[in-house]
Amino acid sequence: MRAFRLILLVPATIIALLAARQAMADPLRLAVAANFTGTAQQLVAEFTQNTGITATISSGSSGQLFMQVTQGAPFDIFLSADTKRPTDLIANGLGVTTSRFTYAIGQLVLWSPATQTRPDEHELRQAAFTHLAICNPNTAPYGTAAIETLDRLGLHTMLQPRLVVAQSVSQALELAQSGNAELAFVALAQIRPLREGSYWLVPPALYTPIRQDAILLTRAENDDHARKFMAFLHGAKAASLIREAGYLTDTPAQDPAP
Numbered sequence: 001m002r003a004f005r006l007i008l009l010v011p012a013t014i015i016a017l018l019a020a021r022q023a024m025a026d027p028l029r030l031a032v033a034a035n036f037t038g039t040a041q042q043l044v045a046e047f048t049q050n051t052g053i054t055a056t057i058s059s060g061s062s063g064q065l066f067m068q069v070t071q072g073a074p075f076d077i078f079l080s081a082d083t084k085r086p087t088d089l090i091a092n093g094l095g096v097t098t099s100r101f102t103y104a105i106g107q108l109v110l111w112s113p114a115t116q117t118r119p120d121e122h123e124l125r126q127a128a129f130t131h132l133a134i135c136n137p138n139t140a141p142y143g144t145a146a147i148e149t150l151d152r153l154g155l156h157t158m159l160q161p162r163l164v165v166a167q168s169v170s171q172a173l174e175l176a177q178s179g180n181a182e183l184a185f186v187a188l189a190q191i192r193p194l195r196e197g198s199y200w201l202v203p204p205a206l207y208t209p210i211r212q213d214a215i216l217l218t219r220a221e222n223d224d225h226a227r228k229f230m231a232f233l234h235g236a237k238a239a240s241l242i243r244e245a246g247y248l249t250d251t252p253a254q255d256p257a258p
Helices: 002-025 034-051 062-070 084-091 121-126 141-152 156-162 169-177 224-234 236-245
Strands: 028-033 055-060 077-079 101-106 108-112 132-135 163-166 183-187 198-201 210-216
Touching: 028 034, 028 062, 028 224, 034 055, 034 101, 034 169, 034 183, 034 224, 034 236, 055 062, 062 077, 062 084, 077 084, 077 224, 084 210, 101 141, 101 224, 101 236, 108 141, 108 169, 132 141, 132 169, 141 156, 141 169, 141 183, 141 210, 156 163, 163 169, 169 183, 210 224, 224 236
Parallel strands: 028 055, 028 077, 132 163, 132 183
Antiparallel strands: 077 210, 101 210, 108 183, 108 198
C-alpha cells in the first residue's frame, strides 16, 4: 500500500514542479502607459509577493502601445493613459468589454528642475524660458492635457515656438532633467519620487480629466493569472498604492478602522 502511495505522489510532485516552472517561464505581459511605469512596478511587486505570479512591464506612450497591440504584440493587459485606446481595442475585437475600468485619474503638473522658484501660470505668461517640454499630444494623453492647458490660458500660439515635443511623458521629463528644457508638463506621479526641482499642480479646470483605463486583452481572456491581476487592480490595496503615487481614483480612500 505504501509503495502504491509513493507511485501516486511522485507524478503529483512532478506536475507541481512543471506548473511552477511554467509560471516562471511565462510571466504576465503588461503594456503600461509611460506615466504609470513606476507605480506599475510597485503594484507588480505587491501582486507577486501575494500570489507568486510574476509580470513584465513594457512602457511607452498610449498611442505607441495601442499600435503594438493592434499589430499582434503579445500583451495580456493594457494600462492606458486614456479611455479612447481601450475603447478602440474593444471595437476591434482585441479587448474584453466587461474588463475595462478606470484604474487611475492623472494629475498634470508643470515641473522645473530649479528649486529656487516654483513654476506657475505667471512664469508661463512671462515666457522667460527657451524650451517647454511636452509629450506628443497625438499619442500621449498628458500631451493633450498640456495643449488644452495652454489653449485655455490663451498661451498656445505665443509658446508654440518654444515647445519641445517628446514621444512619451517619460521623455518629456528627461528633457527637463537633462537641461534641454527649462520646464516640462508631466504627471504628478513622475516627480513625486524626485528630490530635485519644484512644480505647479495645474488646476483640473484647465484640461479634460485624464481618466486612465485598464483592459484585459482578448488573447488573455481565459488566462487565470491575467484575471487575478485585473481583480488585484480593482482592490483596495492597489487603489491605495495608486493614490499614494499621486493619482486620483474612483475608489474613495478608506478611513482607518477605529
